[in-house]
Amino acid sequence: MMQSIMGQVGLIVLSGALIGGVAWAIQQPDFEAALAPPEEASADEMEALLQDSPAPSQEEVKKEIPTPKMVSFIDVASRFFNQPTVRFIDARDAGTYEAGHIPGALNIDAERLGADPLIGADLLADVPKTHVLIVYCSGGQCDLSKRLATNLIVRGYGKVLVFEGGWNEWTDEGQPVEEGPLGGGK
Amino acid sequence: MMKMLSHPIVLWGSRWLLGAVFLVAAWYKITDLVEFGRSISYYDMIPMALIPFFATLLAGIEVSTGLALVTGLWKKGSALVVSGMLIMFIIAIAAAYTRGLSIDCGCFTADLNPEKAGDIRAHMVERLLQDVGMLILSLNLFIQEAKRP
Numbered sequence: 001m002m003q004s005i006m007g008q009v010g011l012i013v014l015s016g017a018l019i020g021g022v023a024w025a026i027q028q029p030d031f032e033a034a035l036a037p038p039e040e041a042s043a044d045e046m047e048a049l050l051q052d053s054p055a056p057s058q059e060e061v062k063k064e065i066p067t068p069k070m071v072s073f074i075d076v077a078s079r080f081f082n083q084p085t086v087r088f089i090d091a092r093d094a095g096t097y098e099a100g101h102i103p104g105a106l107n108i109d110a111e112r113l114g115a116d117p118l119i120g121a122d123l124l125a126d127v128p129k130t131h132v133l134i135v136y137c138s139g140g141q142c143d144l145s146k147r148l149a150t151n152l153i154v155r156g157y158g159k160v161l162v163f164e165g166g167w168n169e170w171t172d173e174g175q176p177v178e179e180g181p182l183g184g185g186k
Numbered sequence: 187m188m189k190m191l192s193h194p195i196v197l198w199g200s201r202w203l204l205g206a207v208f209l210v211a212a213w214y215k216i217t218d219l220v221e222f223g224r225s226i227s228y229y230d231m232i233p234m235a236l237i238p239f240f241a242t243l244l245a246g247i248e249v250s251t252g253l254a255l256v257t258g259l260w261k262k263g264s265a266l267v268v269s270g271m272l273i274m275f276i277i278a279i280a281a282a283y284t285r286g287l288s289i290d291c292g293c294f295t296a297d298l299n300p301e302k303a304g305d306i307r308a309h310m311v312e313r314l315l316q317d318v319g320m321l322i323l324s325l326n327l328f329i330q331e332a333k334r335p
Contacts, residue, residue, distance in 0.1 A: 005332070008263020012250050019216065020246025030218040031238040035227055140287075 041069040041161055046079060049132045049159045050086075068149035071134065071161040073169045080134055080161075081175075087127050089120075089152070091137045091144040094168070094181075102136070102170055103178040110137070110144035113151055124157075132159040139166030192330045200323040204268050209319065211294050212248035219245060224293025230280050235315030247271070266326035271320040279314050283307065 003116070006132075041049075043082060070081070080086045090097045097107040108120030114134035118127075133152055137144040149160045163170075190196060215222040223241035226232060232240055254264035279291055291313045294320065 006261045008260035009267055010263075011264050012254055012260060013247055016247030016250035017243055018246070019249045020219075020242035020244075023216045023219060024242050024243065027219055028240070029223070031220060031223050031241075034220045034224055035234055035237060092257050117318060140289075 024171040039069055041071055068160050068162045070164045073165045076163050086132045089133050089135045091135055091148040098181055100177045100179050103176055110148035129156055133157050134161050134163050136163040139168035191326050200327045205252045208248050215245035216249055216286035228289040229278055262331045267329050269324040269328055270318050274276045276317045279310055282312050
């Protein structure tokens, strides 16, 4: 009897492999691109961003929209936090932002980008395009920061980095936080 | 009680329920292998190089198991496979939960709002309990089917 059960299991696995194979052949899935770890900005690139250099021109951006680079907590805390030419952008919704955010961060709810691709334009009006924007969300699995960072690059903010560890890593590391409504000052 | 567990309607209902759940769950996976692969990667349990193979095979086996359960084909084998898969899902979700991860389990869809980490952890517990409930059904199904000649 055991033999017959294992035979049935084998048939189920084999037919499953065939079904999966057909799905693979139809979809031609690009796992490599989907699972590739995000690229981190190098120390030289970060230093260059902090210099008073112009952001990439719109012509350059239009040729190929750059993928926003990642920045680690160490660099965020030691290199970018409290710098006059750096702005933090919180990509979470307004309620979550008001409950606590990185001091001085502006709030642009990336969930609403679909409805309004220019959301937050009023908040960014006085932020020079030569400034570095560091975008974050909760951290880990969240991708709002990456979506918003790409959107900001297209809008002409060429010096955009994503703090991948986001709010969770910031608070886990015991960094200062600020509570309050939209557009906390800096 | 024992009679109820082996009642044909209970066995038929268990097979249909498990089969339907597996087919619904398999739909998102088999139609978007990349997204399913990404969901598996969040568990951080399988080497990246094996994820494409694992995602494709797992999605395919979910379809074949669901079909076997619903159609009544390979009754003993499908009851054993569905139990094995549920045990694997329970271990994976429980391990992720105890490691403090807040991940979409990748069970049905990958459209949970990842910003609401608290919701996701509650959702993981919910899925874990559902899987345990289904495992009880599938183990009974396997035991009863195995008794038959």
